[in-house]
């Protein structure tokens with residue numbers, strides 16, 4: 001399932017990419033380098049499309065599910 005590719009065109013449009021980056025930016029704080037490191041799941045120093053999609057999937061699941069964090073005891 002392509003989450004970013006909302007219209008299932010097979011391509012990520014500029015608007016879709018913008019939405020994805022904004023959503024990721026809301027959840028991954030820090031500068032671009034930190035965000036890239038967070039996305040680089042196999043730590044090969046490169047963020048491939050699968051890693052980008054996986055990051056977005058995680059972010060979107062966090063975004064849609066109202067997480068009940070227990071910060072306090």
Ligand SMILES: [Ca+2]
Pocket residue numbers: 040041042043044045046047048051
């Ligand atoms: Ca990687």
